[in-house]
Amino acid sequence: MTNTGDLTTATTALGDARAQEALATVKKCVTLFGAVGVIVLGVVAVMAFTGGEASGFMWVRGVVLVAMAALIHRMTVRAAEGSYKAFDRVRTLSTVMPIAIIGVDLIPGLCPAWYAVLQGLSALALAGVAVITRGAALRAAFPGGK
DSSP states (O other): OOOHHHHHHHHHHHTSHHHHHHHHHHHHHHHHHHHHHHHHHHHHHHHHHTTOOOOHHHHHHHHHHHHHHHHHHHHHHHHHTTOHHHHHHHHHHHHHHHHHHHHHHTSTTSSOHHHHHHHHHHHHHHHHHHHHHTSHHHHHHSOSOO
């Protein structure tokens, strides 16, 4: 159940120029994460069709990360509309996912170096989201669990 007073407070705080700028930057970072994911998936497809190395792991992980980018982008849009739940999920996912992505990339022999490097670059975009969502502008816009 949504408390109208809480939503009004969040919406008012989101009207702040700093909060809007921060959320716009978050959207750009999430878009960058998705774009790198699409590039990785495209390279995997080209490699598969030309007889190069393209494992099932690379396909599945590529598809999952592109799907996650779309999901996180949608949550970012909802956060910009004033949803604390969506904001909290974006903040949590942007903290956990880069650690998981890089951690998996460090497993020897699981994926080729080029794949790990590109996935690591996409993780940097999400790490940026984690930093921005913990900044003063968005902490003020979303002061607590509403």
